[in-house]
Amino acid sequence: MTTNLADIPSxxxxxxxxxxxxxxxxxxxxTGLRTPxxxxxxxxxxxxxxxxTLLTGLALVYALLPLIWLVINATKDEKGLLDSFGLxxxxxxxxxxxxxxxxxxxxxxxxxxxxxTLLYVAAGAGGATLLAVLGGYALAKFSFPGRRAVxxxxxxxxxxxxxxxxxxxFLMFSNLGLTNTPWAVIIPSLISPFGLxxxxxxxxxxxxxxxxxxxxxxxxxxxRTFFRIALPLLMPGIVTVLIxxxxxxxxxxxxxxxxxxxxxxxxxxxxLNAWNSQAQTAGGDAVFDLIxxxxxxxxxxxxxxxxxxxxxxxxxxxAGSVKE
Amino acid sequence: xxxxxxxxxxxxxxxxxxxxRLRREALMGWGFAGPFVAVFGLVFLAPIGYALYLSLFRDRxxxxxxxxxxxxxxxxxxxxxxxxxxxxxxxxxxxxxPVMLGIALLVALAIDSGRLYGTxxxxxxxxxxYAVPAVVASLMxxxxxxxxxxxxxxxxxxxxxxxxxPLSPSLVLASIGNIVTWEFVGYNMLIFYSALKVVPRSxxxxxxxxxxxxxxxxxxxxxxxxxxxxVIATIFSIIGSFQLFNEPSILQKLAPNAITSDFxxxxxxxxxxxxxQQHNYAATVAxxxxxxxxxxxxxxxxxxxxxx
Numbered sequence: 001m002t003t004n005l006a007d008i009p010s011x012x013x014x015x016x017x018x019x020x021x022x023x024x025x026x027x028x029x030x031t032g033l034r035t036p037x038x039x040x041x042x043x044x045x046x047x048x049x050x051x052x053t054l055l056t057g058l059a060l061v062y063a064l065l066p067l068i069w070l071v072i073n074a075t076k077d078e079k080g081l082l083d084s085f086g087l088x089x090x091x092x093x094x095x096x097x098x099x100x101x102x103x104x105x106x107x108x109x110x111x112x113x114x115x116x117t118l119l120y121v122a123a124g125a126g127g128a129t130l131l132a133v134l135g136g137y138a139l140a141k142f143s144f145p146g147r148r149a150v151x152x153x154x155x156x157x158x159x160x161x162x163x164x165x166x167x168x169x170f171l172m173f174s175n176l177g178l179t180n181t182p183w184a185v186i187i188p189s190l191i192s193p194f195g196l197x198x199x200x201x202x203x204x205x206x207x208x209x210x211x212x213x214x215x216x217x218x219x220x221x222x223x224r225t226f227f228r229i230a231l232p233l234l235m236p237g238i239v240t241v242l243i244x245x246x247x248x249x250x251x252x253x254x255x256x257x258x259x260x261x262x263x264x265x266x267x268x269x270x271x272l273n274a275w276n277s278q279a280q281t282a283g284g285d286a287v288f289d290l291i292x293x294x295x296x297x298x299x300x301x302x303x304x305x306x307x308x309x310x311x312x313x314x315x316x317x318x319a320g321s322v323k324e
Numbered sequence: 325x326x327x328x329x330x331x332x333x334x335x336x337x338x339x340x341x342x343x344x345r346l347r348r349e350a351l352m353g354w355g356f357a358g359p360f361v362a363v364f365g366l367v368f369l370a371p372i373g374y375a376l377y378l379s380l381f382r383d384r385x386x387x388x389x390x391x392x393x394x395x396x397x398x399x400x401x402x403x404x405x406x407x408x409x410x411x412x413x414x415x416x417x418x419x420x421x422p423v424m425l426g427i428a429l430l431v432a433l434a435i436d437s438g439r440l441y442g443t444x445x446x447x448x449x450x451x452x453x454y455a456v457p458a459v460v461a462s463l464m465x466x467x468x469x470x471x472x473x474x475x476x477x478x479x480x481x482x483x484x485x486x487x488x489x490p491l492s493p494s495l496v497l498a499s500i501g502n503i504v505t506w507e508f509v510g511y512n513m514l515i516f517y518s519a520l521k522v523v524p525r526s527x528x529x530x531x532x533x534x535x536x537x538x539x540x541x542x543x544x545x546x547x548x549x550x551x552x553x554x555v556i557a558t559i560f561s562i563i564g565s566f567q568l569f570n571e572p573s574i575l576q577k578l579a580p581n582a583i584t585s586d587f588x589x590x591x592x593x594x595x596x597x598x599x600x601q602q603h604n605y606a607a608t609v610a611x612x613x614x615x616x617x618x619x620x621x622x623x624x625x626x627x628x629x630x631x632x
Contacts, residue, residue, distance in 0.1 A: 049439040056434045056446060059427060063450045063510060066464050069475070073467075085482075086468070086475040135360035144353030150361060157368045164614035167597045167606045168375040169367065188367045196360060222352045251457035253570050258598065269459040273574060276463055280577040292467070295460040306455045310448055 067299075074098060074296040078289050098293040105290055110297075112264065113271040117250060119182060120267055124189030125245035132192055132241050136199025137230060141212060151200075158193035170258045184259035185267070189249050195241040202237030203230070239312040243305075250302045268298045378607035396608035405586040406609055410616070412497065413588050417565040420501040425557055428509050432516035433542060447517065451510035458507065458570035465503045466491075466578045491579035500571045508564070512557045519553035520546060555628035559621045566617045569594065589613045 069086055075098070080090025102110050138144070139151060169188060170179065178184045207230050215225040231238075253269045260266060263274065272294050279286045382392045400406055434440060435447055453461065468475045469490035476487055490499040523546065531541045547554070569590040576583045585595040589609065597606035 047439070048441050050441075052434055052437070052439050053441045056431060056440055059431045059509070060446060060449055062506065063453055066461075066468060066506065067452070067456070069468060070460075070464050086478045131360040131363060134356045138353045138356030142349050142353030142356065144350040144357070147353065147357075150357060153369075154364060157364070157372070160368075160372060160614050160618065164593075164610040164617075165368065165371040165375070167593065167603060167610055168371040168378060170597075171378070171603060172371060172374055187363070190363045191360070191367050222355075226356075247455055251455075251459075253457065253459050257573075258594070269457050272459055272463065276574070277577055288467075291463060295463055298460055299456050302455045302457075303452065306452070307448065310451075 070292065070296055070299075074293045076289065078286070081288060081292070094289075095293075098289055099297065102290050102293045102297060105287070109263065110268075110271065110294060113266050113268045114297075116182070116265055117267040117269075120185050120189065120252070120256075121246055121249045123182075123186045124249040125242060127186070127190045128192045128195060128245040128249075129238060129242045131190055132195035132199045132245075133234060133238055135196050136201075136237075137203045137207075137226065137234070139196075139200045140203035141207060141209070141230075154193050154196060166254065166258055173259065179259050180262050180265065182265060185252070185256050185265075188255055189245075189252070192241065192245055192248075195245060198241055199234070199237055202240075203234060206233045206237065236312055239309060243309055246305065247302060268294075272298065375607045375611055378604050379611055382604050396605055397612065399605065400608050400612050403609075405592060406589060406612075409586050409589040409592050410613075413565055413568050416497060416501060416568065417562060419498075420504060421558070421561045421565060423501075424505045424509055425512055425554075425561065427505070428512035428557070429516055429554075431509070432513045432520060433546065435513075435517055436520040436546075447514075451514050453507050453509070454511040454514075456507065459574055461503055461507050462571045462574035465499070465506070466575050469499055470578065491575070491582055493582040496575070496579055496582040500568070500575065503571050504564075504568075508561070512561070515553050515557050516550060519550035523549040551628070555625060558628065559624055562621055562624060563617055566590075566613065566620075 065087075072087060072089060073081060075093050075095040076084060076090040077092055077094045077098070080092055080094070084090035139147060173179050173184050173187075178187070211229060212225060215229055216222075220228070251269065252267065253273070256265075256267050256270050257273075260270065263271070266274065272291060275287050275291050275294065279288055279291060379396050380391060380393065381389050382396065383389050431446075431450060435443055440446055456464075470477060476490060479485065480487055488495055490496070527545050527549070528541055531545050536544060567590055568588045572583050572587050572591060573594075576587075583591075585599070586592040590613070593606045593609050593613070596602045596609065600606075
């Protein structure tokens with residue numbers, strides 16, 4: 001993303017420089033969080049509309065249809081896949097058998113891929129969130145020399161397509177002896193420019209400077225202040241960054257594709273792709289039912305996390321949403 | 325506006341302070357920001373520098389690694405395979421991005437209007453595909469497109485039709501466009517919806533008192549209010565289109581004739597480097613691609629942020 005950084009500091013210290021909407025949003029917020037308010041009954045939020053619901057329902061069908069297809073076809077065996085209608089169940093319901101076969105095929109390699117994925121997500125997304133929170137807090141709450149330069153460089157570099165860095169990163173890591181190890185996937189996942197930006201906006205809004213000042217006057221150390229005072233206030237923002245990093249690392253394909261050659265270190269995405277290559281080659285074991293069931297097993301955990309946490313990050317994203 | 329304005333009160337107003345305190349604050353600031361900056365240097369700055377270095381050299385069997393100046397760049401700029409791939413993602417961008425953002429905006433406006441039954445269900449369900457890995461999305465759609473046990477094959481059998489094959493060379497780009505749209509429509513919808521949520525409702529009331537109808541409020545109040553979100557989503561989508569890799573790379577197995585190894589600039593870079601071992605030239609193509617992407621994203625940013 002390319003951005004004009006010229007006026008980062010200009011309105012920082014001077015309230016007169018606040019943009020109108022910043023002022024407007026102040027009136028509706030006490031902190032950076034907006035709790036969803038009940039809409040007043042104005043002429044603008046009138047009766048619910050059936051036609052509009054049906055029309056939006058088209059988008060809903062589009063979004064869910066492939067997932068429904070996946071669930072239905074995970075219940076079929078090879079024969080059922082070939083001779084039954086795609087959007088209805090086949091003669092035999094073999095979902096449990098399919099899951100067992102998926103988990104045990106090739107000495108349980110799928111389970112190994114699942115554990116690898118969990119490792120990459122825990123270390124990569126966890127680390128990325130930690131770094132983004134610390135960095136965003138520093139940019140928002142400390143004036144240190146080089147603060148603006150850090151920000152400019154990070155945002156400028158974020159405009160560089162990630163894949164443009166892939167080849168040189170691979171060569172660098174291979175000189176360092178890191179390729180084909182989990183480190184090659186985890187280390188690049190640690191940096192999320194978007195996460196840093198979100199945390200910076202969020203920390204600016206949600207942690208009042210007066211509160212930190214009061215804590216300092218009371219003699220609380222900087223780290224203690226951060227953990228006891230800032231961290232709880234930052235929670236919605238942290239959950240937002242964590243979700244986005246988790247989805248990104250869980251779904252990562254390009255990075256492990258170039259870094260990992262050893263199937264023992266594959267994440268799920270590479271594993272499924274390898275099964276697909278095998279099924280498409282003549283003479284390979286046609287494991288289409290396993291690919292479909294494996295795909296379903298791959299998305300279930302991330303979808304569950306998503307649905308459980310979505311309540312939290314709605315507010316985080318609203319605060320971090322683009323402000324005029 | 326700029327995308328990155330310091331929110332009000334980011335930093336306490338300057339006061340006369342002891343220099344000791346300033347120094348302590350600087351130290352603490354770097355202490356908190358240090359870890360991010362260090363890793364950032366390793367995984368962003370170092371590779372960029374290394375790519376630039378690689379692009380100025382060539383590794384020959386005879387003579388080894390030698391400095392060739394801008395020869396790699398000359399080769400890239402006159403490379404028909406590179407330009408074809410670029411034209412393909414350009415076409416993709418011109419069609420897919422407006423369609424996707426258009427649908428996302430309409431859905432966001434519909435959900436924000438409060439006129440739907442089951443608002444939150446709509447919001448979560450339409451966002452759900454974003455959680456699906458590109459690999460799974462491509463495999464799933466690839467099977468659905470398939471004539472063997474895909475829906476397209478089912479429909480053909482059931483109705484005795486011969487629908488055009490979505491994985492044929494002439495249609496495969498549109499089929500990829502559909503997969504990408506499916507994956508990201510909900511994500512963009514959420515960006516727009518979050519921006520709409522923080523627009524003060526009083527503006528709508530004022531507009532309706534002034535006699536503005538529903539559409540007038542959308543065009544005159546809502547869209548200008550979320551202009552920043554529209555620009556950001558456009559920039560993200562442009563960068564994404566130029567980087568197109570995952571979907572064609574996975575569909576390649578299903579449609580080897582339609583998707584060549586230079587189908588997109590990114591696939592081309594990948595095959596140059598990892599199949600052809602031409603790391604220097606691959607780095608050069610990646611840099612040219614990065615520069616083109618950054619320039620276009622920056623242009624959109626400048627035009628988008630100009631007050632209409």
